[in-house]
Amino acid sequence: MLEHDVLIIGAGLAGMRAAIAAKANGANTAIISKVHPVRSHSNAAQGGINAALTDRGDNWEDHAYDTIKGSDFLGDQDAIEVMCRAAGRSLIDMEHMGVTFNRDEEGHLGTRAFGGQRRARTFFVGDFTGQALLHVMFEQLIKSGIQSYEEWFVTSLVQEEGRVCGVVALEIRTGQLHAIRAKTVIFCTGGLGRVFEPSTNALIVTGDGMALAYHAGARLMDMEMVQYHPTTLAGSGVLISEAARGEGAYLLDKNGERFMKKYAPNMMELASRDVVSRSEQTEINAGNGVNGCVYLDCRHLGEKLIKEKLSQIREIGIDLAGADMVKEPIPIRPGMHYMMGGIKTDVNGLTNLPGVYAAGECACVSVHGGNRLGANSLLDTIVFGERSGSHAAAAAGELKFVDFSAAAAVQREEQRIQAMLNRPQNGDRVASVRLGMGESMNRNLAVFRQKTGMEETVQELQELKARFAKVPVENKGKVFNTDLVFALELGFMLDCAETIAVSALERKDSRGAQFRTDYPKRDDENWLKHIAVTKGEVGPEISHLPVTITKWTPEERKY
């Protein structure tokens, strides 16, 4: 049987960083991903990566404070400290690996301004920073010679002797199932964006890891905290980077007014994302938008700057909306973008399950709390990817493989999948169930939320789950059966959706990304705490966890 000391599920930035760290710490390491590593969604991070570099007068405390304030004081301050202290070194490491960061006139790393931060500390490669980082990390993965199972989709975990001791994965190209034994497992599976429709997220972002861990008994935390990005393109809902506003772009209503002066007179367009998205939605709801959108205006930045620093989003505007931002404002609206919540871990990536780690968007350390600052997500993946890789390698040194039967594990999964393939045609479609879920979530768990709406979604999710249990899979073949993969993913997404809805219903205040019209104020007395979900006998079980506060006392947020 295939076996590895450390098995990393997901080959985005966090996963590859974890793999490289685990290998460097002497572990027999492998990485497994349902897509080739460079197809991962880390690609989509456009604007940059934050770090406070001391040699240019910045310091980690300022970065930490901005992050904590951005999180609406829900982030755990010990974890934020770890991230912000490590940022400088992590950034320089990436530069040494070969990232082609933009430079200033002296040839040093250049910065751009980003939302919710009092100084420019976002380092970048044009407007495709995530892609630049991801490809360089892939280069390092090649260099390290780490075993990589590409286009292998983990469909279930193997649990014996009280711990997770391996996985069963579908080799998509052949349809064959494989069991892989592992001493430790690190989830780096990314977010769950496709639970919402529309979303800026890639089609592969389906919450697989969160759902798998949840089923194995892991605790999910902050699941109500779903970030709506302020600038997603009309129509397709594709992301238009915050880099545009970082470089000075305006948000305009239908009369050409910069409406952010009403909501964030100091930071204007560069207030934190939750604040900007809420302001936009308020304007749109008040009839000051056009076709459900407001405008992002870059014209005054000039053609040269746009071509040099915002070339990708300019292309996206031209390709997908037929609008050239050099010449005209482009229509944008808030759109689901990022999951602050995820698998609860400590600062070393360890979950509540022995030997199980998580890092990146699928994890919740929690460094983002109620709202993530732009350009902190790439940082999160690098810092906690590395930490979880190192710690998992060390832990694996103390563990023995659990001797489970590969044949039995594979057979169980084969039977489950065969049962799905055997379902009779009933006129229903995986895509219809998914669309039902996505639209319900986007209707009731978006920028503004309230009790009856969320209850409606909880109810709808039950009905959708019942449909899912019977939905037929049209493709019965073995080779590259994407139809089957989508069906399996939908199961994961429905579980994730439920945890989001129940967590949001539980939190009876407005904080960060969650704004409840029925509880419009932040209530630190009762709700300055995390909401956690575990899988119970009949459904999600809710508990509360304290927020770690070290030296920054919660205060009212103003931008």
Place this chain on the structure above:
Amino acid sequence: MDLTVRVKRFNPEAEPRQPYWQDFPISIDENATVLDTLIHIREMVDGTLSLRCSCRSAICGSCAMRINGHAGLACKTKASDAMDKDGMIKVEPAGNMPVVKDLVVNLDLFWRKIVQVEPFLKPQGPEPEAEYVVPNEAMMHLSGVTACIMCGACVSDCTVLEVDPNFLGPAALAKAYRFTADPRDGDGEGVSRERLRKLSDYGGMWDCTRCGECVQACPKGVAPMDRIMALREQAIKAGFDNNNGARHTEAFTESVGHSGSLNELQLPVKTVGITNIPALLGFLPVGLRALTHGKLPPLVHKNIANVEFVRKLHHKLEEHQPEK
């Protein structure tokens, strides 16, 4: 709008075990991309259709395929632009790679070639404490190459790979250039000599025919062929000029720089090397055939008028070439 997507299907598990075309008449939004049409078919019409796709915004590189005979990203191509006058779009898998199923191709060889160019930074000497201090222009230039998303569109349409699978191909060579042009990479005074030496071998930079297919196919403006040409310039400068490709370029430039036009009789001789008797004999049959058909270039090569100006330009510009 109404259109028909004609998809080249292939399923190794079912009859016919040969590729075949299937038409899908659909109705879709005016702004839809070709990818949107395929997703619509897969989700609402025929779940057995297999393709790779993910980001929908030309950054993940999954959905490269041939659209109306030429490689591109389905997510970056508007259906309304791709449709012919009868509302038809022809979609088939990327070329030069084995088909796994429908629009999914096997990229194993593609990735092996990327690995072959040792695609990671190899700096000379110890790393600095902080970042490398390098000009922004150099990084901006490299970013034009690192914009490559490894979609394989260039490889799909490469005319050399069509006849010789050993060619490294446009993607791997552009990736190699990303390092040879990086001021941080190098094993001799900032020059990546070992890389350039290996890339000068058979299957490397000199095997490109400059047909431009990769430039046309690349959805990210990487222009792989231009990077291959830049590799050639670097290699010649670094002294790796003992091969037919480099000699060809040198002799060509020399001929034009001296006479203003190309000396077609001398060029092949200088390319293979004046002492390379077997290769020179190899030209004989073709040369004789040309001679008997009155097809040989003039035996006496004449200078163009005002040739002195060309010579001056040659002298000036050959000695003041821009550095990398």
Place this chain on the structure above:
Amino acid sequence: MKYAFYPGCVSRGGCPELYPAAKLICQRLGIELEEMPAAACCGAGVMQEKNQLFGDTLNARTMAMAEKKGLGLMTICSTCQGVMAQANHRMKSDSAYLEKINSNLAEEGLHYSGGVQPKHLLWILIEDYGLDKLMPLVTKPLRGLRLAPFYGCYIVRPTEALGIEEHPERQTSLETLIAALGATVIDFEGKTRCCGFPILTINEKNSMAMVGKHTSEAKDLGADAMVTPCPLCHLNLDGYQPKAASQAHRPIGLPILHLPQIIGLAMGISPKELGLQRHIVNTKPLLVKLGAGG
């Protein structure tokens, strides 16, 4: 109708039949040509791989000469056409670059403003001359002849430099002309691919494989001959066809015609005047089929 004429090196070198054929048909068509004896080689993309600036400077020099005459520039070679268009594109999108180049041309008393559009005879006939004007001169339509078009890379790619977005008809110009002359177009996949000439002396095996692939594809589809606006393609597809056939272990025997030759034949000019006896692949069977004699 008058153009500054840029025949390129090969039409007077390796394909000596092309230059007189082109001049002859232009004369019959009433297209006046003014030669530029001081124009240098375009570099064929070869020189550009070592020193782009030198290549672009020579092409700017040629275009400046045409500009000085106040004439449009006619090419008869896909490669010249593409290389000059690419140089033009670079100079037009970077004024500092053009200025730098002009500083080097000053000594010769030349200055290039960027206003010349080099145009291949193929495009000129369709866009400037007009097929309606050509048709009355087609006294011997090529009826029954099955001709496969072969463009040559440089006249089809990259489309941006060649103005193909503004002139989409250029993508099918060769088929249009073949059909206008009364012949049947044999469409085939290889028509816009590479003939292999640029790597002939570098990787002959690959070069021959390309020749073999395209010529046999057209032959197998029933083509009587192939037509190309590129003398470099002609050198390889015609001159090296016997070698390619032996590498491919099959007979091919597909005559390769220059663009002006088919126009000339359709205008009733004798095959000999058009230099058809100078081809490596025997053109006689083709001429017999056409009834034009040997």
